[in-house]
Amino acid sequence: MNRSMDQLSAEQRKEMERQYAVYTHGTSQVIPGEELKEKIATSLLKNKPLKVKLGLDPSAPDVHIGHTVVLNKLRQFQENGHMIQLIIGDFTGKIGDPTGKSTARVQLTDEEVERNAKTYLEQFGKVLDQSKVELHYNSKWLSELKFEDVIELAGKITVARLLERDDFENRMKANKPVSLHEFFYPLMQGYDSVHLESDIELGGNDQYFNVLMGRHLQEQFGKEKQVVLMMPLLEGLDGIEKMSKSKGNYIGITEKPSEMYGKAMSIPDELVIKYTELITDLSLDEKLAVRQEIEQGRIHPRTAKMNLAKTIVRMFHGVAASQDAEAQFQQVFQQKQLPTDIEEVLWEGERSISVPNLVVSLDMLPSTSEARRMVKNGGIKLNETKVTNVNEEVAVEDGLVVQVGKRKFKKIKLN
Incomplete structure (x- = not known):
């Protein structure tokens, strides 16, 4: 096999290794790593951007810092000239992802999907360059499938494979119903990758089964398989539960600078490195430097947290707002004075x-x-x-x- 990596010049190989290091940093798993290097190499040789997919079901319209883990990884691909395929699951969203659910999800209406999707896009623009995003609604191709197409798609996977999902297995053991339509959710999400011929797909650790389905179905349809990048889930401000608005342990990306800064200062010390690596726009060298400083005790944990809080506010509100938020925090919490902008x-x-x-x-x-x-x-x-x-x-x-x-x-x- 004539691999693209073998045809790279010394300069191109160096660039391939640089991109690989950036994309894999902070991931929990890359499936498989060598194929990611090969895709980057092919992109460099052909001067052709990779197609990087993120699928979203607009089930909850408010975006918090935890959601930006995958968005920041997408931004890294954008910065190297690759194209983002952002898929709004207006079709799959009506079914609802069964991941992590002990019962079937309530199906969304067209109006709810449209309203939530609009809010998503407005907020994602705070992280991603929307001019470098291909926006897709998966109803465009999923709603056009005929029943014989659905039967063909269902024939690409076994029932035993679907029952491997913990969600289904646990519900069946507990004698809780599993509806037939729920089995089609991962199939439809995987078919998105087939239709769009995605090169890479990102997902949180809880999406492991769903994103691997795209790789499986691409192979079944005779297409080149996508590489999967799994991203860790971000613990909330309590340091225990996954960040969630319902748990009150979140930082919203549209919150006021002072509120955002204050919440960031309540992040547990042991999570400062993880937050820095997963949700900031710092360069890889800067992230590694922060890790080294903290692990070697060359920076006080409070100072490291203030740097993180200032970075978070700067990302969403600008430099001036981050400086004001820091000054206000020092005024209120260190000097015990009332804020000036009550x-x-x-x-x-x-x-x-x-x-x-x-x-x-x-x-x-x-x-x-x-x-x-x-x-x-x-x-x-x-x-x-x-x-x-x-x-x-x-x-x-x-x-x-x-x-x-x-x-x-x-x-x-x-x-």
């Missing part, structure tokens, strides 16, 4: 109100029961004075500053 809220409610009701009315906490717990834990202040009585009545006055936790501030303005 949001003012026009108060039109009662002039005498209990602390829990005040906090809920200001949308600073979702419920009075949670507000009471926060008071008991010493987490609510009025004009910098800690509230100790859960039943305390507040005389609402102009300029009253309400603080919940370390990062939430609001100033009341009266008519």
Whole structure:
């Protein structure tokens, strides 16, 4: 076999190794590594960009830092001239990915898919260069398949292989139903790779079965097999659970700079390296330097975390905003001063109100029961004075500053 790698000049080989090092850094698995090198080599020889696929079902419209793990890897491919195939699963999204689910997902409507997809694209533009993205909706080809085409597709995989999925196996052991249509989800996702002739596909570790299906089906249809890059899942701010908005352990990419910076400062020390390597736009050399500094104890963990927080804010809000967020953090947390940009809220409610009701009315906490717990834990202040009585009545006055936790501030303005 005449491999592309064998035809590279010394300069091209050096570039191939450089790209390979960038793409594989931070991955949990590359399937298989040698084929990735060969694809990069072919791209260099033919001066032809690789087609790098990411499939997304628009099931939840809000993007957080955890989602940017794969987006940052895609950006690295973009920076080397490769083309991103971003697939919005408007067809597969109606079925729902069964990954990690103990029951079948509720199927989305066309309106929900369209609304969520629009939000996704707006937020992805904060990480990816949209001019270097091929945007596809998989209903374009999946909805055109005839029933005989579906039968042919189903014949490319065995039931035993599908039952290898932990999700299905666990549900069957627990005597929970598995609907036939759920088996078609990985088949359809894999068929996307067949139709688009993708060279590479990215996915989180929880997508292992789905992304390998594309490689399997490409072989079954006589096409060149894609390489799969598996990315680790990012733990949230609690350092335990996967980052998730429902768990409250997330950093949203559209949050205010001060909120984003403050949340980043609560990242556990042991995760600073992982966050730096997976979600920042630093170069590979810069990431390796950060790792070395931390592991050799040449930088204080707090300083390393402040550098990370500043980088995160800079990526989504710019240099000036990152500098302001850092200054505000130092003012509030190190110098114990109030922030200078507290949001003012026009108060039109009662002039005498209990602390829990005040906090809920200001949308600073979702419920009075949670507000009471926060008071008991010493987490609510009025004009910098800690509230100790859960039943305390507040005389609402102009300029009253309400603080919940370390990062939430609001100033009341009266008519």
